[in-house]
Amino acid sequence: MSVAKASAPGKLILFGEHFVVYGMPAIATAVEGRTSAEVRRADRYSLVDDRPETPGYKREKGGQQAESIKLMFKAMGLDASKASIALGGDLVAASGVGASGASCAAIAAAANAEFGLGLSREEINDVAYEGEKGYHGTPSGIDNSCSTWGGFIWFKKGDSGGKSEIRPMESKGRFSIVVGNTGITSNTTKVVEDVKAQMERDRAKFDRIFEEYLRMSGEARTALDGNDLHGIGRLMNENHALLREIGVSCKELEEMVEASIGAGALGAKLTGTGRGGLMIALVTDDTKAKVASAIKGTGFKSEITGIGAEGVKVIR
Ligand code: PMV
Numbered sequence: 001m002s003v004a005k006a007s008a009p010g011k012l013i014l015f016g017e018h019f020v021v022y023g024m025p026a027i028a029t030a031v032e033g034r035t036s037a038e039v040r041r042a043d044r045y046s047l048v049d050d051r052p053e054t055p056g057y058k059r060e061k062g063g064q065q066a067e068s069i070k071l072m073f074k075a076m077g078l079d080a081s082k083a084s085i086a087l088g089g090d091l092v093a094a095s096g097v098g099a100s101g102a103s104c105a106a107i108a109a110a111a112n113a114e115f116g117l118g119l120s121r122e123e124i125n126d127v128a129y130e131g132e133k134g135y136h137g138t139p140s141g142i143d144n145s146c147s148t149w150g151g152f153i154w155f156k157k158g159d160s161g162g163k164s165e166i167r168p169m170e171s172k173g174r175f176s177i178v179v180g181n182t183g184i185t186s187n188t189t190k191v192v193e194d195v196k197a198q199m200e201r202d203r204a205k206f207d208r209i210f211e212e213y214l215r216m217s218g219e220a221r222t223a224l225d226g227n228d229l230h231g232i233g234r235l236m237n238e239n240h241a242l243l244r245e246i247g248v249s250c251k252e253l254e255e256m257v258e259a260s261i262g263a264g265a266l267g268a269k270l271t272g273t274g275r276g277g278l279m280i281a282l283v284t285d286d287t288k289a290k291v292a293s294a295i296k297g298t299g300f301k302s303e304i305t306g307i308g309a310e311g312v313k314v315i316r
Pocket of ligand 1: 097142
């Protein structure tokens with residue numbers, strides 16, 4: 001019996017979560033942790049999800065996951081009731097690490113191989129984007145793009161349903177990041193809605209914040225392309241301050257950001273949705289162990305990861 005298997009990396013947003021929803025550029029990178037998907041032709045639908053997880057994540061997202069798979073199979077012109085899917089890999093399914101984007105890209109690539117559809121990488125990304133709609137009402141597309149293309153991605157969402165600009169970046173930076181995990185699964189749709197409601201109440205404040213972010217995102221791109229670690233770190237701190245101002249940080253994230261800086265990180269910020277989820281700290285070989293243990297000292301889990309990893313690939 002045939003079975004196809006593909007894997008795709010998770011992602012971390014380095015710059016621009018939330019701002020990306022309003023058409024501003026964001027920069028994300030693929031991480032070392034990967035989700036694998038096996039897809040096999042079958043008489044009836046089945047799903048086995050063996051991904052490691054932040055406790056409660058898979059139960060919370062179960063309904064959205066079923067919807068996501070349905071949407072992807074529809075986009076590929078396939079019948080999901082004739083497929084058996086098994087998910088695994090070492091990417092811990094948690095808010096902020098692009099777990100849904102990684103699983104969508106891996107499922108799309110494995111289904112493409114199993115059913116011999118001949119889709120290009122760009123088309124696999126389009127299918128994975130359809131899958132992301134099952135998780136977030138209006139995804140920006142940055143997660144699935146990162147999981148599909150790998151490396152560093154400069155991303156700008158298309159205007160009112162138009163195509164997004166997705167540019168793989170030059171940066172070959174192989175620096176390390178420490179990821180701190182609040183253990184809280186945040187609800188992206190709700191946090192995005194809250195930000196929007198706030199913006200509608202105070203346009204002037206948001207205009208100023210958006211302007212500052214736009215300047216910062218241009219500088220971040222230059223710093224990344226030039227491998228300017230100190231510049232990247234400083235800009236991460238500035239980006240975090242803006243995210244705090246739009247109300248998406250929380251006590252747990254603030255504690256970890258502060259501990260990281262205190263332990264010598266070049267910069268630290270929340271990553272992804274916020275109000276739970278993850279934070280990241282930029283570290284050197286000399287500081288990574290110290291920063292990871294400072295985060296643990298605040299009572300949360302931390303992990304060191306390389307970034308700029310390879311995009312989706314078929315394993316067999
Ligand atoms: O929590 P994550 O990693 O899925 O990131 C969400 C990023 C947002 O900008 C808040 C929403 C989006 O769709 O881009």
